[in-house]
Amino acid sequence: MKREAVEEFVASIVEGIVEGTDMELVDVEYVRERDWYLRVYLDKPGGVDLDDCQIVSEKLSEVLDAKDPIKENYLLEVSSPGLDRVLKKDKDFVRYNGSDVDVQLFKPIDGKKQFTGALAGFSDTTITITVGEEPIELERSAIAQIRLHFEF
Structure with missing residues (x-):
């Protein structure tokens, strides 16, 4: 699966996970640095905390393990976009x-x-x-x- 397709696929999964919560998906990146990284950025009023990231990470991991859409080995990171967040949309x-x-x-x-x-x-x-x-x-x-x- 190409990078853009992975990002779109993961975004659709995360949108479903955060639906009905006060969290929102900010961005998904699938990038190769030294290794492949799948990064999911979340936000909510007051900012996301470690528990928010852990919940989304665990639910996302379950779906990705079951569907196995990504053939390469990758590291999953779920976090806040930070104070100096990138504006894209x-x-x-x-x-x-x-x-x-x-x-x-x-x-x-x-x-x-x-x-x-x-x-x-x-x-x-x-x-x-x-x-x-x-x-x-x-x-x-x-x-x-x-x-x-x-x-x-």
């Missing part, structure tokens, strides 16, 4: 509109590949952030990653 852009974000581009624009500003809007093809008083519209296809900005 339209619902993320709606929820965090007005929040400060860090934007990483694939290629520089005017010599810059990184921007920090307030998320000001989005469309199917663009993301708008406000840096200082100036709105900057960036093509989604040019964006490598958008994360919530977090200062220590």
